[in-house]
Structures are given as structure tokens and as C-alpha cells.
Amino acid sequence: MSQIHHTIDKLQITEQLHKAVSEQNTDYIQQLLQGLVAEEVAEILEATPPKERSQLWGLLPSDTQGEILGHTNDEVRANLLSHLDQHEIIQLTEALETDDIADIIQSLPDEEKSSLLAKLPEQNRRAVQTALSYPEDTAGGLMSTDFIAVRSDVTLEVVIRLLRKIGSLPKDMVDLIVRDRDGKYQGTLKLNELLVHDEETLVADLVDPKRFAIKALVPDKEVATIFEKNDLISIAVVDENNFVLGRITIDDVVDIIREEAERAQMASAGLDDEEDLFAPPLRSAKRRSFWLGIxxxxxxxASIVIGFFEATIEQVVALAVLMPIIASMGGIAGTQTATIVIRAIATGKLGAKNSHKLILKETAVGSFNGLLWAILTSVVTWFWFQDSALGIIFGAAMLINLVAAAFAGALIPLFLNKIKVDPALASGLMLTTVTDSLGFFVFLGLATIVFTI
Amino acid sequence: MSQIHHTIDKLQITEQLHKAVSEQNTDYIQQLLQGLVAEEVAEILEATPPKERSQLWGLLPSDTQGEILGHTNDEVRANLLSHLDQHEIIQLTEALETDDIADIIQSLPDEEKSSLLAKLPEQNRRAVQTALSYPEDTAGGLMSTDFIAVRSDVTLEVVIRLLRKIGSLPKDMVDLIVRDRDGKYQGTLKLNELLVHDEETLVADLVDPKRFAIKALVPDKEVATIFEKNDLISIAVVDENNFVLGRITIDDVVDIIREEAERAQMASAGLDDEEDLFAPPLRSAKRRSFWLGIxxxxxxxASIVIGFFEATIEQVVALAVLMPIIASMGGIAGTQTATIVIRAIATGKLGAKNSHKLILKETAVGSFNGLLWAILTSVVTWFWFQDSALGIIFGAAMLINLVAAAFAGALIPLFLNKIKVDPALASGLMLTTVTDSLGFFVFLGLATIVFTI
Structure with a gap:
């Protein structure tokens, strides 16, 4: 490989692979796959329609399949595993770290889980069972049991001898875990300390006690925050009694951060981020219909609100022409505020005191924009329909709806967060209910007063 | 500090700080700040309204202010810097790494930049100028010049002596950069190799040539992808001639990933993610009004489309009551598809071949859901208005609009991506234009044919 990184054009490779698969050109497929890392192959599999996907999967070198599975999303993984027998799955797991094996077992149907677990080699089984005993979205579910620990009452010489015996260290290891005589966590020892100090020095004198460990049940989102805030590379995971269980490294955390962002984006449209891009249409339709139903x-x-004013619309049909504009502008203005508030909530920035100020600020923004668009649209309406009263009613409704939209856009996510509902999920629908219904009500109501009373 | 991490309840501290600031309780403020890292203080500043923010800023220990500024968003940083004189800014930068100094200088008005640069200590100035010579959003703009490089033709003994002389290594350093005699990048040497090999070994024999470097002009998004794909902790940055300029570490990359996700979320509502949460309302209103105008x-x-059918609405006013439902359902169904397609584009998964399949699949999903909701809503409409023709028209319009929404939801982001417009930014508005206008047109058009001809 060249020493300068040339970015792989994944899209181009994906397309060439799809072409090669349809032409059954095995040699070319192998050649294309050679330059890719497991995560890239996983993404290409996700981007491949089901039929071609199984063909491509069958052509992957079997010693790479396990690691690749660790990077696909849940639905694609379960789908690929469903075509394999137990013997093949065991083979897959042979080269994997225990946390990845646990991920694979978690994707299997319940009845296969325990029978597969029983077939794992003894030393792996224990570690996998430990990993499985913690929920997937906690520190315990994330950790690998692949760590090196030393006792604090030995000298650096002993530690260096141990490392020489091990030969190659686990990936990304910048420090060793230090335990006391009872096996409880004490802190960490940076590898470079071993280089710059005398061999007679005790580990205890160099251990960094400020490097804390985290409990196995800490949620993964919080793990990510702890890494980010403290610029960590790895952290030890301990049980309730402070015994070391494993460690989490930054590469797992990067995945969590990416997934969390995707989850929020997908949730706002009522979607699941673990869904297969090429899931069968009927299954996708079923999943999405709930959201459409709500x-x-x-x-x-909103239509019932319009229904109250049927008589007015019959008289002034221009109202029906104009009313969607009011609703649409309210929806956009409210969404802008809600997006800002949802993000501020997600980053833990809104408490009792400053959220009042934010609501005030956003309502002020809504008032300024309400005023601007009220004046502009009332003039346009006046000329369009040659009706000054209609223009003034339209402007007034626009102003009221934009102010209300900003207010509701700030209030709804805060309220949802208070009652422990994810604001990213439900704010959008609740907000448009308000902006649509209120927009129609104010506009048609004002028109009824002016034109029919 | 305890060795087990207790998550800091940032919200609670934020609220206590706000209270302490309003009570001018300096001692308590200092006490609250003690347990926080720079990034947490930066977020608290972002979450604090302007007046209290400057008060709080004034109370921060001056030796922490520089690092904190490195973590605030652009607008908040520029705002805080605008209250400082040059002497104070120079003081701030004293303890900072050169990439952070470059960030601060970039936030200053142009006329202050060069005069400040001239006042920096000689050795910093060079490094900062190098960092400033690359755009902020490239590898060169991200890198720190804080690295240790060794020559490949020396022995490990020489390297170890060098490290002992340096004493403490830069944070997160897991490997040394290896250069040839001309100073060109050759690869890396893992720190632990120094422990497990004989001191007489040559660096050249242990250098990992597979660890590539990246060119300074690689965009930051691509840097993040390279880190993720290869599970890197750090990477060397080189110029066009392969001379080493600096290195990028994973903590900077984590920030990029987080920011990129936020940018996409904010862009979908036409917002800028570097905006101050508590920006003056008039300024916020001005920024958002562009999006409202579009x-x-x-x-x-869409209203003009409705206008074509004024006569029909006058005759059957129920149409005005029902038409927003068609538009709204189309908007949601289209958004679901668009969200999936936008995400697939962002993760580089859609090429010419599989995007055709995805359009087909999504249109099939739209057809299934269209059929389901067409049947359901036509029955509801029939009973609500006691009008079988209206029910059938409504169902037909619903079906057509949901199929069209899925088709447009897939096509629009793909089209925008093709013409190099960010799909996250513009898809939403374009899509609702289609689903609203088409929904109104089909429903009112069918009604016109059935009821008035």
C-alpha cells in the first residue's frame, strides 16, 4: 500500500461489485474486495439488494465474514445469519473478539442462542456470557474482555517482562489497567511511563489514580459523553464491587456517536435506523404505516376545524385557496424553533431557568418574522384578490400563527422531554397539529367575523 | 476524584451556576467550576444568556479560558473574544496547542488577525501560520504540530534516550512518526515495540509502512471517514512532497463527526449549526426569514393550483375541508422515503445501479401504504359526508398522492445530489411543493370531473 492515503471511491467500487456479481465474475470480485476493510464491505452489503447480497456474501473469504457481520446493521446481520447453519456460525466467530461474538449471538433467534453458546470454546464462552449478561446499550454490552492488567505492588521490570512475553499488545492500548492485590481497579499506567522510568520503580508510584473506571450498567450514550468530555482513548469497565470486567475503546464510541445521530434523524420521520435499506416493501410499508396513521x-x-367554517368558505371561496399558506408558514417557523430546542435538549443545555429565556427569545423571533410576513403577504393578498379586508385578515392570521408556532415549537419539545418522551420522535407531528389547526381556526374564524356577522 | 466515574449532572450544575451568577456568589461559582472539564464549561457558556454569559466568563480562571474558547461554537467564541483586548487574547493562547490558537485567530476580525499573529512568540507563530494557511475544514486546518518524529536509520536505544529527554509525551500518542533522512514520511513506530525489542534494533526494521499519512488538503469529512474505517487513533499529515506537517488525533475527529451530524439536522430546517442559542432575536429572525421566504x-x-378549482369548491365545500388531509399524508410518506434516501446518500451507499432498485422499492412501499390508506380514508369520508362519490374520489387521490410522494421522495434527493446541492438542505421544501400541489391538483381535479362535468 502506498504511504499516502488515497481515498477509496466506495461508490465506484460498489457499482463495479454489483456489475461483477451480476456477471458472476468471481476473480474480479475478489480483486475488488482486497483493498477494502471490514466496515467498508459491511456498508457495501447494506447497499446491495437482497439477491445480489447473498451472492456477494457467498464469495467473501470465510475468515473475513465474522468481522464484516460485526459492522452491518441489525436487520442485515440477522438476514445473513439466517442462511447459515450452526457449524458455519461457529466458524465465523473463531477470529472475533468476544464483544463481536456477543453481537452475533444477540442477532440469532432465541432458540439458537443457547445451543450455539454451548458450542463455543470454553474460554470464549465465559467472556461471551459476561458480555451477554449486560444489555447491548450499556458499557457492559460494549466492552471487550481483551485487556492487560498488572498489580500495583510489582516493579516496572516485572511489567516489561510480562509485555515481552505477550509480544503484541491489543490494538489501541495506550495504558495498562492497574489492580490492587484483591483484583480491584486502582487506575492506569501509561505505556510510555515504562520507557522513561527506572526498572526498579513500583507500579504503585506511577499509577494514574485520576483515570477513573465506569460501571458496567452505564448507558452507552453516557459512555460516549464521558469519552468526549475527557478525550479518552480507552476506559476500564468494572462491576458493582470495583472488579475489572473489560475495557471500551474509542472506535466503539465513534460508532455509538454516529448511530445516535442517525437514530435522531430517522426518528423524526418515525423510522428505525436499524432497518435494511432493501427490506421487502410490504414489511417496510407495515412499519411506516403506524406513523402515517397517527x-x-x-x-x-385539522379538517374538523375547517369543517366548522364550511358556510364561510362557501361564501368566500378565496379562503380555501389561501388557508394552506398560513398553515405551511406556521409549520416551517415552528420546525425551525423546535429543531433548535430539540438539539439544545439533546446536548443537555436546557434547564428551568434558561429554557424560560429561550422560549421568550424564540417567541420574539416568531414575532419579528410574523410581522415581516404578515405585512408582505397581506399586501400580496390584497392585490391578488382585490379585497382589502381579505388582505388584512390574512396578515393578522399569519402574524398570530407565526408567533404561536414559535411558542409551540419551543414548548412542545420541552414538554415531551419533561414527560420522558423523545422530543426528536414526537415533536414534529404535535407541532404541525398545532400550527395547522390553529392557522385554519384563526384565519377562518377572523373571516367569519368580518364577512358573515 | 473517585476512581469510579460519577456522571456529572451538567444540567443541574448549569442551573446552579446561573443562580450563583445572578446572586454574584463568586465562591460558589468557583467551587462549581472546579469539577468540570473545558468542554463542559464551553457548553454551559453556550447555554447561558448573553448578560449572564459575560459575567460567568469574567469569573473563569484566566488560565482555563483559552482551552474553553476552543470548544465553544463560532458565534459564541467571536462574541466572547470581542470583549477582550489584544493583550488578554495573547495571554489566553499561552497554554494552547497551535491548532487551538489558529481557531481563535480565525474567529477575530480580519484587521486584528495579523497584528495578533505578529505578537505571538516566534516558535508558535510559525506553527500557527502553517495551520492558518490551510482551510479550517481540511486535514491541515485540523492538525496539531505537536508530534514526535524519529529517523528510520537510528536504533531503539537512541529513540528511548530521546523519549527520556522529552519526559512526558503528547497526549494520546501511541506511535512515533518515522521519517527518512530527507525528512519524508515513512511510517510509524508503535510505542510498545520499544518495550518488546532489543535496544540495538533499527527503527527501520520495526516501522509499520502500512500506516499511511494523509495530505493536508483532504477535507475534514473524509478525514473522519478514514479514521472510522481504519479504527485509527492518530494519523500523520504531510504536504505535497511528503514532508510531515503535523498529526490529527481521534478527539478532533469525534468533534467533526458530532458536528457533521448536527449540521445535517439543522440544515433540514434551513438553520446554521454555529449559531448562538441566545443570539439577539432580530438577528435570528433575519437569518431564518430566507427559508420562510422560499x-x-x-x-x-400550491395555492395557485387550488385557485384553478375555485368553482368546484364553491359547489362542493367539503373538498376544502378534506384537501389538507391528502397533502399532509403525502408530505409524511414522502419525508419517510426522503429521509432514508438522504441518509443512504450521506453514507455513500447509492450508485446508479442500486438507486434504481431503491426507487422501485420505495415506490412499492408507497403503493402498499397508498392502497391501505386509500381504502380506509374513502370509507371514513363516505360515512362522514354521506357521499359515496366523494369517498371514492378521496381514496383515489390519496392513492395517487402517496405513490407519487414515495417516488418524489426518492428522486428529489438523488437529483439534488447529482447537481451537487446538499440533499439534506433542500429536499424537504421541494418535496412538500410536489406533495401539496399534486395532492390538491389530483383531488380537486377528479372532483371537478365527477361533480361538475
């Missing part, structure tokens, strides 16, 4: 109810609610 | 144009377009 939206239908909110849309019907 | 939306107004698309909403007016």
Missing part, C-alpha cells in the same frame, strides 16, 4: 388522526383534527 | 413561494404555488 398523522391521519392529526390531519383529520 | 417556503412562501412554494406555498403560493
Amino acid at each position: 398523522n391521519l388522526l392529526t390531519a383529520i383534527f | 417556503n412562501l413561494l412554494t406555498a403560493i404555488f
Whole structure:
């Protein structure tokens, strides 16, 4: 490999692979796969429709399949595993770290889990069982049991001898875990301390007690925050009694951060981020219909509001022409505020005191924009329909709806967060219910007063 | 500090700080700040309204202010810097790494940049100038010049002597950069190799040539991808001639990943992620009004479509009551598809071949859901308005709009990506233009044919 990194054009390789698969050009497929790391192959599999996906999977070198599976999303992994028998799955896991084996076992149907576990080699089984005993989204579920620990009452000479015996250290290891005589966590010892100090020095004199460990049940989102805040590379995981269970490294944390961001983005449209891009259409349709159903109810609610004013619309049909503009502008203004507030909540920035100020600020923003667009649109309406009263009603409704949208856009996510519902998930639908219904009500209500009373 | 990490409840501390600031309780403020790292203080500053923010800033120990500034967003940083004179800014930068100094200088007004640069100590100035000579969003703009390099033709003994002389190594350093006699990049040497090999061994025999370097002009998003794909902790940055300029560490990359995800989320509502949460309302309103203006144009377009059918609405006013439901359902169904496609594009998964399949799949999903909701809503409409024709028209319009929404939801992001416009930014507005206008057109058009001809 060249020493300068040339970015791989994954898209181009994906397309060439798809072509090679359809032409059954095995040699070319192997050649294309050679330059790729496991995560890239996993992404290419996710980007491949089901039929071609199984063909491609069958052509992957079997010693790479395990690591690749560790990088695919849940649905694609379960799908690929469903085509394998137990013997093949055991083979897959042979070269894997125990946390990756646990991921694979978790993707299997319940009845296969325990029978597969029983077939694992003794030393792996224990570690995998430990990993499985913690929920997937906690420090315990994330950790690898692949760490090196030394006792604090030995000299550096002993430690260096141990390292020489081990030969190659686990990837990304910048420090050793230090335990006391009872096996409890004490701190860490940086590898470079071994280089710069005398061999007679005791580990205890160099251990960094400020490097804390985390409990196995800490949620993964919090693990990510701890890494980010403290610029960590790895951290030890301990049980309730401070015994060391394993360690988490930054590469797992990077995945969590990426996934968490994707989850929030997908949730705002009522979608699951672990879904297969090429899932069968009927299955996808079923999953998405729940969200459409909820939206239908909110849309019907807005229609009922319009229904109150049928008589007015019959008289002034221009109202029907104009009313979607009010609703649409309210929706956008409210979404802008809600997006800001949802992000501030997600980053832990909104407490009782400053959220009041934020609501005030956002409502002020809504008022400024309300005023601007009220004036502009009322003039446009006046000329469009040659009706000054209609123009003034439209402007007034626009102003009221934009102020209300900003207020609701700030309030709804804060309220949802208070009642422990994910604001990213439900804010959008609740907000448009308010901006649509209120927009229609104010506009048609004002028109009813002016034109029919 | 305890060796087990207790998660800091940042929100609680933020609130206590705000209270302490309003009570001018300096001692308590100092006490609260003690347990926090720079990034946490930066987030608290971002979460603090302007007046209290400057008070709090004034109370921060001056030797921590520089690092804290490195973690705030652009607008908050520029705002805080605007209250400082040059002497104070120079003081701030004293304890900082050169890439952080470059960030601060970049936040200053142009006329202050060069005069400040001239006042930096000689050795820093060079490094900062190098960092400033690359755009902020490239490897060169990200890198720190804080690295240790050794020549490949020396023995480990020489390297170990060098490290002992340096004493403490830069944070997160797991390997040394190896250069040839001309100073060109050759590869890396893992620290632990120094422990497990004989002191007479030559660096050249242990250098890992597979550890590539990246060119200074590689965009930061690509740097993040390279780190993720190869599970890197750090990477060397080189110029066009392969001379080593600096190195990038994983903690900077984690920030990029987080920021990139936030940028996409904010962009979908036409917002800038570097905006101050507590920016003056008039300034925020001005920024957001552009997006509202574009939306107004698309909403007016939909209204013009409705306008064609004024006569029909006058005759059957129930159409005005029902039409927003069709538009709303189309908007949601289209957004679901668009969200999936935007994400697939962002992760580099959609090429010419599989995007055709994805469009097909999504249109199939739209058809299934269209059928389901068409049947359901036509029955509801039939009973609600006691009008079988209206029910059938409504169902037909629903079906057509949901299929079209899925098709447009897949096509629009792909098209935008092709013409090099960020799909996350513009897809939403374009999509609702289609689903609103088409929904109104089909529903009112069908009604016109059935009821008035």
C-alpha cells in the first residue's frame, strides 16, 4: 500500500461489485474486495439488494465474514445469519473478539442462542456470557474482555517482562489497567511511563489514580459523553464491587456517536435506523404505516376545524385557496424553533431557568418574522384578490400563527422531554397539529367575523 | 476524584451556576467550576444568556479560558473574544496547542488577525501560520504540530534516550512518526515495540509502512471517514512532497463527526449549526426569514393550483375541508422515503445501479401504504359526508398522492445530489411543493370531473 492515503471511491467500487456479481465474475470480485476493510464491505452489503447480497456474501473469504457481520446493521446481520447453519456460525466467530461474538449471538433467534453458546470454546464462552449478561446499550454490552492488567505492588521490570512475553499488545492500548492485590481497579499506567522510568520503580508510584473506571450498567450514550468530555482513548469497565470486567475503546464510541445521530434523524420521520435499506416493501410499508396513521388522526383534527367554517368558505371561496399558506408558514417557523430546542435538549443545555429565556427569545423571533410576513403577504393578498379586508385578515392570521408556532415549537419539545418522551420522535407531528389547526381556526374564524356577522 | 466515574449532572450544575451568577456568589461559582472539564464549561457558556454569559466568563480562571474558547461554537467564541483586548487574547493562547490558537485567530476580525499573529512568540507563530494557511475544514486546518518524529536509520536505544529527554509525551500518542533522512514520511513506530525489542534494533526494521499519512488538503469529512474505517487513533499529515506537517488525533475527529451530524439536522430546517442559542432575536429572525421566504413561494404555488378549482369548491365545500388531509399524508410518506434516501446518500451507499432498485422499492412501499390508506380514508369520508362519490374520489387521490410522494421522495434527493446541492438542505421544501400541489391538483381535479362535468 502506498504511504499516502488515497481515498477509496466506495461508490465506484460498489457499482463495479454489483456489475461483477451480476456477471458472476468471481476473480474480479475478489480483486475488488482486497483493498477494502471490514466496515467498508459491511456498508457495501447494506447497499446491495437482497439477491445480489447473498451472492456477494457467498464469495467473501470465510475468515473475513465474522468481522464484516460485526459492522452491518441489525436487520442485515440477522438476514445473513439466517442462511447459515450452526457449524458455519461457529466458524465465523473463531477470529472475533468476544464483544463481536456477543453481537452475533444477540442477532440469532432465541432458540439458537443457547445451543450455539454451548458450542463455543470454553474460554470464549465465559467472556461471551459476561458480555451477554449486560444489555447491548450499556458499557457492559460494549466492552471487550481483551485487556492487560498488572498489580500495583510489582516493579516496572516485572511489567516489561510480562509485555515481552505477550509480544503484541491489543490494538489501541495506550495504558495498562492497574489492580490492587484483591483484583480491584486502582487506575492506569501509561505505556510510555515504562520507557522513561527506572526498572526498579513500583507500579504503585506511577499509577494514574485520576483515570477513573465506569460501571458496567452505564448507558452507552453516557459512555460516549464521558469519552468526549475527557478525550479518552480507552476506559476500564468494572462491576458493582470495583472488579475489572473489560475495557471500551474509542472506535466503539465513534460508532455509538454516529448511530445516535442517525437514530435522531430517522426518528423524526418515525423510522428505525436499524432497518435494511432493501427490506421487502410490504414489511417496510407495515412499519411506516403506524406513523402515517397517527398523522391521519392529526390531519383529520385539522379538517374538523375547517369543517366548522364550511358556510364561510362557501361564501368566500378565496379562503380555501389561501388557508394552506398560513398553515405551511406556521409549520416551517415552528420546525425551525423546535429543531433548535430539540438539539439544545439533546446536548443537555436546557434547564428551568434558561429554557424560560429561550422560549421568550424564540417567541420574539416568531414575532419579528410574523410581522415581516404578515405585512408582505397581506399586501400580496390584497392585490391578488382585490379585497382589502381579505388582505388584512390574512396578515393578522399569519402574524398570530407565526408567533404561536414559535411558542409551540419551543414548548412542545420541552414538554415531551419533561414527560420522558423523545422530543426528536414526537415533536414534529404535535407541532404541525398545532400550527395547522390553529392557522385554519384563526384565519377562518377572523373571516367569519368580518364577512358573515 | 473517585476512581469510579460519577456522571456529572451538567444540567443541574448549569442551573446552579446561573443562580450563583445572578446572586454574584463568586465562591460558589468557583467551587462549581472546579469539577468540570473545558468542554463542559464551553457548553454551559453556550447555554447561558448573553448578560449572564459575560459575567460567568469574567469569573473563569484566566488560565482555563483559552482551552474553553476552543470548544465553544463560532458565534459564541467571536462574541466572547470581542470583549477582550489584544493583550488578554495573547495571554489566553499561552497554554494552547497551535491548532487551538489558529481557531481563535480565525474567529477575530480580519484587521486584528495579523497584528495578533505578529505578537505571538516566534516558535508558535510559525506553527500557527502553517495551520492558518490551510482551510479550517481540511486535514491541515485540523492538525496539531505537536508530534514526535524519529529517523528510520537510528536504533531503539537512541529513540528511548530521546523519549527520556522529552519526559512526558503528547497526549494520546501511541506511535512515533518515522521519517527518512530527507525528512519524508515513512511510517510509524508503535510505542510498545520499544518495550518488546532489543535496544540495538533499527527503527527501520520495526516501522509499520502500512500506516499511511494523509495530505493536508483532504477535507475534514473524509478525514473522519478514514479514521472510522481504519479504527485509527492518530494519523500523520504531510504536504505535497511528503514532508510531515503535523498529526490529527481521534478527539478532533469525534468533534467533526458530532458536528457533521448536527449540521445535517439543522440544515433540514434551513438553520446554521454555529449559531448562538441566545443570539439577539432580530438577528435570528433575519437569518431564518430566507427559508420562510422560499417556503412562501412554494406555498403560493400550491395555492395557485387550488385557485384553478375555485368553482368546484364553491359547489362542493367539503373538498376544502378534506384537501389538507391528502397533502399532509403525502408530505409524511414522502419525508419517510426522503429521509432514508438522504441518509443512504450521506453514507455513500447509492450508485446508479442500486438507486434504481431503491426507487422501485420505495415506490412499492408507497403503493402498499397508498392502497391501505386509500381504502380506509374513502370509507371514513363516505360515512362522514354521506357521499359515496366523494369517498371514492378521496381514496383515489390519496392513492395517487402517496405513490407519487414515495417516488418524489426518492428522486428529489438523488437529483439534488447529482447537481451537487446538499440533499439534506433542500429536499424537504421541494418535496412538500410536489406533495401539496399534486395532492390538491389530483383531488380537486377528479372532483371537478365527477361533480361538475
